[in-house]
Amino acid sequence: MNTEKQPIYPIEVWDITEQEFQKENNYRNETTFALSNGYIGTRGTFEEAYPFDIDTGLEGNFVNGFYESEHIRYGEANFGSPLLSQSLLNLPNLKETRVILDGEEFSMEEGSVESYKRTLHMKEGVLERTLVWCSPKGKKTKIKVNRLVSFARKNIMIIRYEVTPLNYNGSVEFVSKLCADVENHTRKTNPIVDYGPFGRRLEKKNLWVKEDGLYYEGETIGSHLTMACGSVHTILSEGEVIEASWRSEIGDLEASISCTLDGREEEAITLEKFVCYSTQLDMPKEKLETFVTQELTRARQEGYSYLEERQKEYMERFWKIADVRIKGNxxxxxxxxxxxxxxxxxxxxxxxxxxxxxxxxxxxxxxxYFWDTEMYVLPVLVYTEPEAARHLLDYRYSTLEQARGRARILGHEKGALYPWRTINGEEASTYYPLGTAQYHINGDIAYALSLYLQVTGDVEYLKEKGAEMLIETARVWADVGSFAECKGGKYCICDVTGPDEYNVLVDNNFYTNLMARENLRDAVDAVEYLEKHAPKCLEALEEKLEFSREETLLWKEIIEKMYFPYDEKRQVYPMDDGFMMRKPWDENKIPPEKRAWLYENYHPLFIMRHRMSKQADAILGMYLHSNLFTKEEIKRNYDFYQEVTLHHSSLSTCIFGIVACSIGYLKEGYEYFSQSARMDLDDYHNNFYAGIHAANMAGTWQAIVNGFAGVRCQQSELRFEPSIPEEWEEYAFRLRFRGTLLEIEISKKEAKFTVIEGTKIQFLVGEKEIILQGEGETYVEEL
Structure with missing residues (x-):
């Protein structure tokens, strides 16, 4: 990985700024300046909708969970192969705004652009573009465009477009468009996918223009889901709302409204555009039109300034807890x-x-959605925004029925097997060795659930949803393996793929067996907790799931007898039974241009027969369950996997960095962290155009909190092993634990723990037990 790249954007603590418009950077910058609120997502394209082809940009607008399906084409299909695809669908665009200034249309590619700046204000959650445009005829106009996707209004996006003539009086015309002739860039963004969606996949059901409003409703061709979107507009002069006379045009798949105003030198004219998206996944499709129009009316009444203030308030609350402060870099x-x-x-x-x-x-x-959510993102939210973490777990609970169906297809008469990749809860992975065979997804979800319960103490969630998830995932682990006589009666799990996707369909993947055992342990603990504290909840689950407490006897036996491959000579845990038999990897035989893209350049069998690893696998398991291993064991295994791991996944370096810190390799841990922290911002892999690497982004937070500060929560016990990289002067972060907000400040000399909000909190610093009684109380540990 090239970590010597010069920063793409100026170094600013709270902002990301593009200082010069260069069309060849559009595709990457569209991801950098993308905005979303967990429901609506929009790429950072310009309002004037510059022309681009499939290699130079993507106008992208999405609604989380809204997908298109298509029959998957297989050369040779297996029983149980997914039959229908799921693809997040690119939706109609309502951002497009053309501005004609005294007869000349504003374009970044015509005339000249002066004092250009586009800034993502991360502290406020607002994107801003400012520039001075000199038209081909020499007329100068100051343009300022603000955009936000509202955290206060789930369905609303807002654009505030302000123009100020600088050296002329003349007409200012705004043209606001709705374009429904959109399609996905599948060949560019998912090139190995052969089933689409290709072409336009929405069929128009309704399109209208009324006064200053635009509305579209369409149904997908394959998944038969309906979405709706619309916009309304307000015109302001020098900050005051004014009446405008709107003209309209409507075509088959496009509609627009326009108005012309008298522009005066040094006086600002502003268009505020309120955009709404919704789908039938949230309500009956018959209600969509009424809902969209009502939401737009409400947003316009509140106005841009009001909603921007709500945006800033939300971000202030988020950063108050989630911010990680670094002094020294x-x-x-x-x-x-x-x-x-x-x-x-x-x-x-x-x-x-x-x-x-x-x-x-x-x-x-x-x-x-992959395991990335549970293993990388959810731990961040558990400590900083537990309500958001709970909602992500709710999604997994809501798809339990589909997971049960998937388990039956795989031959399991009981339990649930979560899909490797999905949107609607059904398995969407077409290549089972790298998809369905990754049974560890069950253990990953169970781990995330367990971490949430330990950190929050939310026993109601355990009773209402958590126990059911743990029981159903445990049932599959109890069925997938066997007590093998050839392994001394140990419980073995064959033909699975662990996190490392260069070693597939292996027997006894260490990570999988470890996560399975701990999933079973958590399920046993959940049943025993309910038996003691909520027997009626347990009785309800027994009836609902046809579950017998006798099943836990088998679970306990598996926990006791789970098999793990072990190499006596090196005293390490190989990734699987066959790992040490494979041919050593010789990097020198692989041309440099092919090393990061093995599956694109070599047959899978060539890759799978070599003793090397794509990414953190066994090491990840040891990080998650570090309390089950000695530091000496972890160190031996870390040293071994350092030799064989290629880090061909963005999910890898952050994990190695965390483990390095835990065994005293702080400098090495810092090097790994540095490779992760700006991976997307500086586009290390040259593929940021297709979207963020969310897991790595979350992994960098873990690298600081779980790596340098040594945070662990195991067996409901919060522990710190604080350290600081020599390159930093100090760093600080905050965590929520059982409702109490704790601030941790670590310098060269000391680690300081302060209760910011809440009551009594108990934790360990090393082996020392610390109890703080409430708000304002502090403990200092010398380093």
């Missing part, structure tokens, strides 16, 4: 802010949607 500080901003704006918040690996910033991975 502003570039890394900027990177962390960028990563956290994209994480919080991408997570679904309605309990019906999850979080895609690319958030809502692009079409990469078809918008699918």
């Amino acid at each position: 502003e570039a890394l500080q900027q990177g962390i802010h960028f990563n956290l901003f994209h994480i919080i704006q991408s997570a679904g918040r309605d309990g019906r949607t999850g979080m895609g690996a690319k958030g809502l910033s692009g079409e990469g991975y078809e918008g699918h």
Whole structure:
């Protein structure tokens, strides 16, 4: 990985600024300046809708969970292969705004652009573009465009477009458009997908223009889902609302409204555009038109300024808890802010949607939800925004029935098997060795649920939803393996794929077996808790699931007898039974241009027969369950996997960095962290155009909190092992634990723990037990 790249944007702690318009950078910048609120997502394209082809840009507008399906084409299909695809669908565009200034249309590619700046204000959650445009005829106009996707109004996006003539009096015409002739860029953003969606996939059901309003309603061709969108507009002169006379045009798939005003030198004229999206996933489709028009009316009544203030208030609350402050490296500080901003704006918040690996910033991975959410993103939210974490768990609970159906297809008569990649809860992974075989998804979700319960103490969630999820996932682990005589009666799980996707369909993947065992342990604990504290809840689950407490006897036996491959010579845990038998990897035989893209350049069998790893696998398991291993064990395994891991996944370096810190390799941990912190911001992989790498972004927060500060929550016990990189002067962050907000400030000399809000909190610093009684109380540990 090239980590010597010069920063793409100026180093600013709270802002990301594009200082010069260069069309060749559009595609990447569209992701950088993408905005979302967990429901609506929009790429950072310009309002004037510059022309581009499939290689130079993507006008993207998305609604979380709204997808198109198509019959999947297989050369050779297996029993149980998914039959229908799911792809996050690119929706009609309502951002487009043309501005004609005294007869000349504003364009970044005509005339000349002076004092240009586009800034993502991460602290406020607002995107701003300012420039002075000199037209081909020499007329200068100051243009300022603000955009936000509202956290206060789930369905609303707002654009505030202000123009100020600088050296002339003349007409100012705004043309606001609705364009429904849109399609996904599948060939560019998901090139190995052969089933689409290709072409326009929405069929128009309704399109109208009324006064200053635009409305569209369409139904997908394959999934037969209906979406609706619309916009309304307000005109202001020098900050005061004025009446405008609107003209309209309507075509088959486009509609527009326009108005012309008298522009005066040095006087600002502003268009405020309020945009709304909704779908039948939220309400009966018959109610969509009424809902959209009512939401738009409400938003316009509140106005841009009011909703911008609500946006700032939301972000202030978020940063109050989630901010990580670094003193000593502003570039890394900027990177962390960028990563956290994209994480919080991408997570679904309605309990019906999850979080895609690319958030809502692009079409990469078809918008699918993976294990990235539970293993990387959810731990950040558990400590900083637990309500958002609960909503993401709600999504998994809401798809339990589909997971049960998937388990039956895989031959399990009981339990639930969650899909490897999905939007609607059905499996959408077409290549089972890298998809369905990753059974560890069950253990990952169970781990995230367990962490949420331990950190929040939300026993009601355990009773209402959590226990059911743990029981159903445990049942699959109890069926997928067997007590193998050849392994001394140990419980073995064969033909699975762990996190490392260069070693597929292996026997006894260490990570999978470990996560399975702990999933079973958590399920046993949940049943025993309900038996003691909520017997009626347990009785209801027994009836609903046809569950018998006798099943836990088998679970306990598996916990006791779970098999793990072990190499006596090196005293390490190989990734699977066959790992040490494979041919050593010789990087020197692989041309540099092919090393990061093995599956694109080599047959899978060539890759799978070598002893090397794509990404953190066994090491990840040891991080998550570090309390089950000695530091010496973790160190031996870390050293071994350092030799064989290629880090060909954005999910890898942050994990190695965390583990490095835990065994005293602080400098190495810092190097790994530095590779992760600005990975997207500086586009290390040259693929940021397709969307963010959400898991890595969240992993950088974990690298600081779980790595340098050594935070662990295991067996409901919060622990710190604080350290500080020598390159930093100090750093600080906050955590919520059982309702109490704790601030941790770590310098070269000391680690300081202060209760900011809440009551009594108990935690460990190393092996020392600390109790703080309430707000304002502090403990200081010398380093």
